Amino acid sequence: MTACPCQSGLDYAHCCQPLHQGKPAASPEALMRSRFCAFALKNTDYIAQSWHLSQRPAGLDQDDGQQWLALEIIASDEDGDTGWVHFRATSKDRHGLAVLEERSRFVKENGHWYYLDGTPSVTALKPGRNDPCPCGSGKKFKKCCG
Numbered sequence: 001m002t003a004c005p006c007q008s009g010l011d012y013a014h015c016c017q018p019l020h021q022g023k024p025a026a027s028p029e030a031l032m033r034s035r036f037c038a039f040a041l042k043n044t045d046y047i048a049q050s051w052h053l054s055q056r057p058a059g060l061d062q063d064d065g066q067q068w069l070a071l072e073i074i075a076s077d078e079d080g081d082t083g084w085v086h087f088r089a090t091s092k093d094r095h096g097l098a099v100l101e102e103r104s105r106f107v108k109e110n111g112h113w114y115y116l117d118g119t120p121s122v123t124a125l126k127p128g129r130n131d132p133c134p135c136g137s138g139k140k141f142k143k144c145c146g
Helices: 028-041 044-049
Strands: 067-079 081-093 097-111 111-123
Touching: 028 044, 028 067, 028 081, 028 097, 028 111, 067 097
Parallel strands: none
Antiparallel strands: 067 081, 081 097, 097 111
């Protein structure tokens, strides 16, 4: 069994994989977790399918060397067919570590939640050698992603 990249604590087969295979997300948070997982696995088909058609970009390029390491859900809520999720996602690329923080908006249509848009901010992350690794492994940064 493989742990799900969304860090829910569940196995991928019982967490995000069913959504990646077409099962509707139960909530905006579940969709956000499955989208993070899809970014981590470079599943551009799912990323595009889970994006509302009115906001979906023409193409997605996932060959930028970016690795998605950790997801933290800060808060989420839904009201009828609209919802939002405030999250932080940690990534690593050739320039180092960064944190994407965003409050995303979602809409439910025909029983499926879709990502609409968000207000993102990206900041560089510079952990110390002996700090906990931002990927959530529990190891020191120097022994993990450092």
